[in-house]
Amino acid sequence: xxxxxxxxxxxxxxxxxxxxxxxxxxxxxxxxxxxxxxxxxxxxxxxxxxxxxxxxxxxxxxxxxxxxxxxxxxxxxxxxxxxxxxxxxxxxxxxxxxxxxxxxxxxxxxxxxxxxxxxxxxxxxxxxxxxxxxxxxxxxxxxxxxxxxxxxxxxxxxxxxxxxxxxxxxxxxxxxxxxxxxxxxxxxxxxxxxxxxxxxxxxxxxxxxxxxxxxxxxxxxxxxxxxxxx
Numbered sequence: 001x002x003x004x005x006x007x008x009x010x011x012x013x014x015x016x017x018x019x020x021x022x023x024x025x026x027x028x029x030x031x032x033x034x035x036x037x038x039x040x041x042x043x044x045x046x047x048x049x050x051x052x053x054x055x056x057x058x059x060x061x062x063x064x065x066x067x068x069x070x071x072x073x074x075x076x077x078x079x080x081x082x083x084x085x086x087x088x089x090x091x092x093x094x095x096x097x098x099x100x101x102x103x104x105x106x107x108x109x110x111x112x113x114x115x116x117x118x119x120x121x122x123x124x125x126x127x128x129x130x131x132x133x134x135x136x137x138x139x140x141x142x143x144x145x146x147x148x149x150x151x152x153x154x155x156x157x158x159x160x161x162x163x164x165x166x167x168x169x170x171x172x173x174x175x176x177x178x179x180x181x182x183x184x185x186x187x188x189x190x191x192x193x194x195x196x197x198x199x200x201x202x203x204x205x206x207x208x209x210x211x212x213x214x215x216x217x218x219x220x221x222x223x224x225x226x227x228x229x230x
Contacts, residue, residue: 004112005029005046007037007063008078009055017050020105024113034058038066046073048112051095053079061093068094072141072154074115078103092194094153097181129164131225132210134203136161145208155180156199163213163223172220196221 004026008014011032018028029044031037035057041049049067053060060077067075075094080101096115099108127138133146141157143150152160158180163171171179173192181191200213214224 001025001027002048002116003027003029003044003046005031005037005040005044005049005051007031007034007050007055007060008052009033010052016105017108020109021112024109032056034060034063037063041067041071048074048116049076050108050112051075051077053077061089064093064095068153070151072152072157074112074154076108076111076115078108092198094155096153096155129161131164131167133208134164134211136164145203150202152199152202156195156202159195159199160203160213160223163221167211167223167225170216170219170222174220176220192220 002025004021006014006017006021006028007030008017009032014030014032018030021028029040029046031040033056037049037051037055038058040046051060051063055063060079064075064077067073074096076097076099077095078099078101097111099111129136135142135144136157137143138157138161141154143152143157143160159176162176162179163169176192196213196215203213210226212224214222216222
């Protein structure tokens, strides 16, 4: 049974979400402030986090940042405000999805399930790719360069896998948005650009002359390989 950490200071909301989550076979853990959320995250090691933005002691953005320092666990942020800058900020710091109140509990459960299954895999394809000094492993969701693990979010790993699984193929921003965030995602292509920028920054700390994430001007991005072993 997968563990779901629900973080919200509204006890009525957490009670409703917990009831729906338990009906969907999740083991539920509840926190009512940011400090408690981080404590429970460390002790309970949940499989997915549903995280409110406005909370006492430490807000959701701060909690998300701290979780992302050590973990790529899926995080869905929820808020009563739906401004674009808040959605972009949440995704910039590593959230996998963003839900605006008011919402139906059924929608929340559907989004959690979508995030949990949104792993780009193809039938009869290996779950581990190697290009020169880069290894991407979807079995344990790790990425390493020269044997050193690179801490990436789930979304960043999905993005890297999608590109690397079809080297030299140019993906449009719209294709990547649909593949990784879903057709119902209420965002724009800037989300893809920001994730590519962050991914390049993390991967760029190591030397890798034989492969790169290339920008195709006017189109999107591709994983370019000069020499590789797959």
